[in-house]
Amino acid sequence: MEMKVLMDEVTACRRCPRLVEWRERVGVEKRRAYREEEYWARPVPAFGDPAARLMVLGLAPAAHGANRTGRMFTGDRSGDFLYAAMHRAGFASQPTSTHRADGLQVRDAWVTAAVKCAPPDNKPLPDERDACACFIRQELALMPSLRAILCLGGFAYEAAVRILRGAGYALPHPLPKFGHGVLVPVENGPTLVLSYHPSQQNTFTGRLTPGMLDDIFAAVRRVIDG
Template sequence: MNAGTGPPTSDDGGYPGYCAEHSGGLDELDTHLTRCRACPRLVAWREEVAATRRRAFRDEEYWARPVPGFGPPDAALAVVGLAPAAHGGNRTGRMFTGDASGDFLFAALHAVGLASQPEATHRGDGLELYGVRVTAPVHCAPPQNKPTPTERDTCRPWLSAELALLAPSLRAAVALGAFSWQALLPALGSAGWRVPRPRPAFGHGAQLTLQATDERPELRILGSYHPSQQNTFTGRLTFAMLVDVLTRAAELAGLRSQGTGTGQGRSAG
């Protein structure tokens, strides 16, 4: 913190909390988020990956910054992952874009009628989401896809603020994996929902209802295994399993397939 002289700088641990609290909308929140340098290990890793690059992407300029969520500001359904992939979102600048996990997720969203196309290759590829916002509890690519508890907690204000801004329309959320489930529940608590204690355990197909309060509408939470290659290659998560969870989530959120109209806003990637 700048010793009382002004807002924290982007490399200060207080930067996420301050900027999240003072953001008036998702666009402003995302702008602040992409400037964040609060976690030194994650900053060093995301920039190292961008400098060395993978051979297949050696001619590309990597994003190498925190990756914001994307989707319409009136989304009824949030899909929450883990963190950007080093050569996926960290390269393309969009969540779940340019990697195998994203290919699996967006194909499933398309099958349910919540995405305009089954592929997500780069920003500006024409992808639109219907009533869905895709985000994560950690916005920088972590080494070995494993954020530390401190990094997760430092990043939490971004997710809490995003959920609070979505609150007027948000009716359901899907947590992709145990890490997401465990990070999402306290973020929802910080965003104004009443989360039960002890917190329910994660499981594929797990479902939790957060009761409406004076400030927040009822919210349904569903769990799904993460569409990592480790899960999809071994059959722990099949395409049909993910489609089933997303179909139930869409129904709980009040969304219909794009063929009949979702009644929610759209977002171009």
Template sequence: MKSITTLNKKIARCKKCPRLSVYIRDVAKNKVRRFKEEKYYGKPLSGFGDIKAKLLIVGLAPAAHGGNRTGRMFTGDSSGDWLAKAMYKHGFASIPTSQTADDGLILYNAYITAAVRCAPPQNKPTKEEMNACFGYLEQEKEILKNITVILCLGKIAYDATCKLYNVKSEKFGHNKLFTYDGFQILTSYHPSKQNTQTGRLTWDQWSAVFAKAKKLTK
């Protein structure tokens, strides 16, 4: 616990990327109308969950008015709702919602992180920003010693994971499984509104990924 706590404090203080540092502070100050009465977190986000987990879930980055507001990844937005609901259904979470950082959500045998720790403008981090954040993923990998399955939400997360485990990336697609010596990589479309509201990612397709992850981590 001491090592993950130390790492998370280091992440919260990070200002490696000037563009992202300015952006998340600006978003936290100039809030959208629906959250104008709330205090935004406005700092880089660490991962969270069970440090003894077998399942590592890797996303793209915090949402400007989701994680950047609440202080926890996949929390306070529609992507977080989809993730929590599926994780609860398949036994990875204590409750089916993810609204605030103190809502009592507990993860079982799963840890959530992201390729980039600050919300990027238009959800598009630069290559340099992704490289600057990569060391945090490496440190998490060293701490989370029981990981056997990595679920990548979107291609950026998949590319970061392939780099992390030093394996060649394959053609990205939904619900694909790649098996290596000692670990497996499972891929999914990201549960963003762009995917869920257009029908590119249906609930049944999304739930099937977690059903597979559950079998793989027993």
């Protein structure tokens, strides 16, 4: 119930004028392929199991993906790639995520983003990242079983580090540089597992392959089960 209240707060947020203007304008102008659909065009709440041991942390909703469908990593190719891997790893009930009523369930996982609104050019500003940090901090506080945070991309990694340090967790010094497959231990906290983001730029060019993401989820399993 506490998590539901928090997600209601997320959905109602209007703290960042630039993001509010952009997400709502996209929802009116729309992409031609979706012109008959009603866009969500609000902050996108996290999705999954609050009792999970794994948090999947992305950058922000895609303008015509989650900003349209209202569910994280849903309705775009990044989500297709991610949920297919989560399905193979046993974290998702099906390999596709097309809309909020498609029946998808995630097991032992919580899918969220460092910034809850779709940003122009997919690039949130530092003050927008910091304005959203309070939500992630509260999500962490409401997840007592959390053992790993899968950071999808460098932005998510940076956000996770800032949030964990702000919450009083001790991280390694010097901090490891972002790299695919890097694990960052957190004293008495969730291990950070780093992965390239499943963006089209990464998946179409082969920088991130299905096998590489499968290896990441195998590492996640070792962390949460170990």
